[in-house]
Amino acid sequence: MTEIRYDVLGLGNSLVDIIARVDDDFLIRSQVRKGGMTLIDEPRAESLYGSMGPATIISGGSAANTIVGVASFGLAAAYIGKVKADTLGRAFIHDIRAMGVGFDTVPAAEGPATGRCYILVTPDGERSMSTYLGASQNLAPADVEEALVRQSAIVYLEGYMWDPPAAKEAFVKASKIAHAAGRRVALTLSDPFCVDRYRAEFLALMRSRTVDIVFANQHELKSLYQTADLETALEAVRSDAALGIVTRSAEGCLVVTREETCAVAAFPVEHVADTTGAGDLFAAGFLAGLARGADAATCARLGALAAAEVIQHLGARPQVGLAHLAADNGLAL
């Protein structure tokens, strides 16, 4: 059996975040759907950028944020994703490697520019995202190195990968290799509208055991099962996934297994500056705990801690070492 080299391997759309603070009127004027993620083409990206205020540029990408969080907890983490060899792509590569993440996907020399997510943060801290996928949509099965997947205890995949067709194939390839090697595969449902686009496929992934662990917020879960009732959705996910983790913002989360539902509180936060990355960093903490064999409640506490850190500042990458933060909160891994 292959030895484990990485605790968690992530695959996702590799994006650089272009973040600006705006008021709610700006979202309406610019026809940006509040709180969601909308795919945009390059002309729309240019026009949105042209109308938005001064921006901060920070590496992003949902699974990439999660993997950086896992590394920040002190675990061994790796990532697969596609950028172009341009200025923003080099920044993405620098930032993820600087966190100690193993990242060797060859950047594209040609084709569309590195993908960008234009994130508009309103005064309530909510983020509304418009994503130009760019080079990230060219992630292909060939980029999924078999040995790397086999060496990773948990493979973590983002639902957003269902948008670009080649990335979807890379996703399925990674899952197959992982299961053949006896590894666990986790999926985040990413966004309620993403769920709406790929409901049948996500359910098929779960029911065929292509994924074992499912991360979702309550809106995504309700969207998946097309119900307004959380209890109904929880019962459904209980039978469709070995492990379901359902986040509910300030109300904490629910960990759903075959046998039970475990509720864990969120960490109290004085001021929410920017919710970008809350779900990504929750997953980071949970996965870090899972990889180290922690019980469900501890995994959820670690997730809540990481999420609390990231929503207190701009950007979806942690600004402090999460291993230290965990130790300071009695959650040393």
Added chain:
Amino acid sequence: MTEIRYDVLGLGNSLVDIIARVDDDFLIRSQVRKGGMTLIDEPRAESLYGSMGPATIISGGSAANTIVGVASFGLAAAYIGKVKADTLGRAFIHDIRAMGVGFDTVPAAEGPATGRCYILVTPDGERSMSTYLGASQNLAPADVEEALVRQSAIVYLEGYMWDPPAAKEAFVKASKIAHAAGRRVALTLSDPFCVDRYRAEFLALMRSRTVDIVFANQHELKSLYQTADLETALEAVRSDAALGIVTRSAEGCLVVTREETCAVAAFPVEHVADTTGAGDLFAAGFLAGLARGADAATCARLGALAAAEVIQHLGARPQVGLAHLAADNGLAL
């Protein structure tokens, strides 16, 4: 006489800041002088970037930060400076225009990339800067549009411009046009080591009345007059400049005129996150007050307010509207 269109026009090295948090050991290992600004070439920039942690990218440049601050106070502001037409250059242009600043300097199509300032922020909030001037050093007298200078009530120049020779000529040209039109010219001494490099020239600029108003922190002023005694330096600047403004971090500032020295306290700050831009934003507030005809104490209070805002977060650009902040603090302009 030309009508006034802009309250303040700034000229400076146009840089994008690449900001990372590091510990003090990193500065020592990387031979970065703590608290200062060191000029570096491109290979050094690449090697420093390669060794530093994940970074946040935010537009910077000393005078550009000041001008953005002036605009944020609700005044009419313009800027002259050189970037290249590359990704970071376009970000610089976007960010300054998004603040309503008049900025029409033609970006370079060829030559070195847009200038970058690698800013390492230590846990005490101090910033240590390594600057690759890049395209900014190609700012030339031809970029100084005469009409624009004549239309600006105050022309604000940064001492850092003394580093690239062509920028220095642009500086002198702007000053001549401004004075011929009856405008005021302000200079910031920028950095103690910058003063050390150009002491004789800075003194000549002041004594020849090429500049009327001088901004300096106490270290820069002491460096200018090669004295360890602040009182001695204050007496010297009193005779060399029509108006001298000397900042002393948390101890507030001193406004020095021919007749008197006026001390104004700093705004108390709970936690200093990053001192980058403190001097730049102090100058913004002071200049905004000056342009509106406020008295020296009010100008200094406005400066202190803007500086307090910028040191509480990462990056040298204000994150809230300074006009509102001023109004909330009884300093409406």
